[in-house]
Amino acid sequence: MSKTDVVEWLNEHEQFFTDMAKDIWEHPQLAYEETHAVGLQIAALQNAGFTVTKNAGGSETAFIAEFGSGSPVIGILGEYDALPGLSQTVSPVREEIVANGPGHGCGHNLLGTAGVAAVIALKEKMAEESLTGTIRYYGCPAEEVLSGKTFMAREGVFDDLDCALTWHPGTANMTSNFSMQAMVSIKFHFSGIAAHAAGAPHAGRSALDAVEIMNIGSNYLREHILDGSRIHYVITNGGFAPNVVPDASTVWYYIRAATKEQVDELLERVKKCADGAAIMTETTVRSEILAFAYETLPNDTLNGLMLKNMEENPLFFTEEEKQFASEVIASIDPSIVATSKQRIAAFTDDLLPTVNIDDQRMKGVSIGGSTDVGDVSWITPVGQVMTTCAPVGVQAHSWQATACYGSSIGFKGMHLAAKTMALTLYDLLEDHSLIDEAKQEFAKTSAVKLYEPGIPADVMPPNQVRQLIHE
Structure with missing residues (x-):
């Protein structure tokens, strides 16, 4: 042949x-x-x-x-x-x-x-x-x-x-x-207190406010990161009606940089933006990593x-x-x-x-x-x-x-x-x-580092998550 x-x-x-x-x-x-x-x-x-x-x-x-x-x-x-x-x-x-x-x-x-x-x-x-x-x-x-x-x-x-x-x-x-750049895909889920936005706004703690404040912080952060790094986000849950203070809101981030180590560092800084937003709005926040590629x-x-x-x-x-x-x-x-x-x-x-x-x-x-x-x-x-x-x-x-x-x-x-x-x-x-x-x-x-999966051990493919839900 x-x-x-x-x-x-x-x-x-x-x-x-x-x-x-x-x-x-x-x-x-x-x-x-x-x-x-x-x-x-x-x-x-x-x-x-x-x-x-x-x-x-x-x-x-x-x-x-x-x-x-x-x-x-x-x-x-x-x-x-x-x-x-x-x-x-x-x-x-x-x-x-x-x-x-x-x-x-x-x-x-x-x-x-x-x-x-x-x-x-x-x-x-x-x-x-x-x-x-x-x-x-x-x-x-x-x-x-x-x-x-x-x-x-x-x-x-x-x-x-x-x-x-x-x-x-x-x-x-x-x-x-x-x-091509390393990247982490991560969602930040904020939890607050629902209330009538007009009748009792003082009783509410807006999860959407927290998302927006976090995004503002991240946008200011862009000025102080390495050239070529990227921070992208979309708000996937912003509430259901203007007259209800949202008690749950989610923002989905992609964070990219030249190396995984740089992404690790940038991720910690973005997390601080999330933590600060939660403190300012008296809400709580948890994060969920979906992907982490080298x-x-x-x-x-x-x-x-x-x-x-x-x-x-x-x-x-x-x-x-x-x-x-x-x-x-x-x-x-x-x-x-x-x-x-x-x-x-x-x-x-x-x-x-x-x-x-x-x-x-x-x-x-x-x-x-x-x-x-x-x-x-x-x-x-x-x-x-x-x-x-x-x-x-x-x-x-x-x-x-x-x-x-x-x-x-x-x-x-x-x-x-x-x-x-x-x-x-x-x-x-x-x-x-x-x-x-x-x-x-x-x-x-490759001698500069040993490969260790970036995606956490407890994060499963979506089909496994679906199976657990049905079980």
């Missing part, structure tokens, strides 16, 4: 995986509810001869599909959850399929499907060359709420991996040399290998696809598009880039956004690339992204990612010294 055979197999089965990605796109489901995608992927993997373990890490929509035996053990990380409020047709204008419904504005319909394609393609060829080792596809739920892989990591499902590969839909073909730790060895394999499979777009891309971009603020173009201007000015970018300027840079891939990257070496699945200027978590990730542009980027990962798997199984090199790099870069 040659690597050409792997590519030919993927080309022959391209329509099958396009249909899978489209099916998942047409049935978007939110975090921990991704039963449709999981069912499709498990069926395909089992039919291909993989052994499937469900409920990985205690999450109902997490699973592991495995083929082979012995070492090395290499994982492919997949995702499939959608985002709320991003329902959209494949159209360059805003056109919801379901009013306020979910949509794949981050391209996870593509992300997981490419991983499934990669492992099945390699499995089909492993026996022909007697390639030894174990390949796994990790079906990971709830990346959009930054906790699916953290629960899995806490349960040790990644501990025996020699390395792992993943990718993400983007607006260029490039290695992920940068680091920053990502890039691995140059694996990224470079993935880039090499990506370069062997040129990407082409039709005139119709370029026209669709232009129409989508016309709906976006030109200044936003211009800023996005500046980031890759040194490499290309194409709206749909087909060049392969290894941007050395991004090494050591922490960028906005977070992912629970970070936890895995501190357990084992992880290689990651992005491919062109949308035109430059389209922002993730937007309706424009949903439209592109359901189009032929998105599917072409997905097939390139599948080939890149499958060929890299082949290289790693054929030449174990590549894994040794990745491990040596990992040992040096």
Whole structure:
């Protein structure tokens, strides 16, 4: 077998995986509810001869599909959850399929499907060359709420991996040399005393006042935190009627920074804002951590290998696809598009880039956004690339992204990612010294700290919480 055979197999089965990605796109489901995608992927993997373990890490929509035996053990990380409020047709204008419904504005319909394609393609060829080792596809739920892989990591499902590969839909073909931020997702629940807001306001203690005072404190705190750190929040419960002093109110925070240690420090300061607000309003407050993801730790060895394999499979777009891309971009603020173009201007000015970018300027840079891939990257070496699945200027978590990730542009980027990962798997199984090199790099870069799950031991996946409630 040659690597050409792997590519030919993927080309022959391209329509099958396009249909899978489209099916998942047409049935978007939110975090921990991704039963449709999981069912499709498990069926395909089992039919291909993989052994499937469900409920990985205690999450109902997490699973592991495995083929082979012995070492090395290499994982492919997949995702499939959608985002709320991003329902959209494949159209360059805003056109919801379901009013306020979910949509794949981050391209996870593509992300997981490419991983499934990669492992099945390699499995089909492993026996022909007697390639030894174990390949796994990790079906990971709830990346959009930054906790699916953290629960899995806490349960040790990644501990025996020699390395792992993943990718993400983007607006260029490039290695992920940068680091994404660590992040904690936390809710603050305030409790007060209800009263008639007009007849007896003195008898009430407003939980909503406490939330608002906490938010004011956090907003002033922004001036005194490290550059690049982020504090976001939404009030999820502000009371029920203006004439009733709210006795319960909740605010949900995302706190991000370049490292987990910086997030730990910032979290303590935000907690002091909550405690101070409770004192000022004579209410009480308790906090609830929902997710806690590490920053990502890039691995140059694996990224470079993935880039090499990506370069062997040129990407082409039709005139119709370029026209669709232009129409989508016309709906976006030109200044936003211009800023996005500046980031890759040194490499290309194409709206749909087909060049392969290894941007050395991004090494050591922490960028906005977070992912629970970070936890895995501190357990084992992880290689990651992005491919062109949308035109430059389209922002993730937007309706424009949903439209592109359901189009032929998105599917072409997905097939390139599948080939890149499958060929890299082949290289790693054929030449174990590549894994040794990745491990040596990992040992040096990860030596700064020992991985310990950020998510507390008493926090359970939502499905386990539901089971306890019903019991």
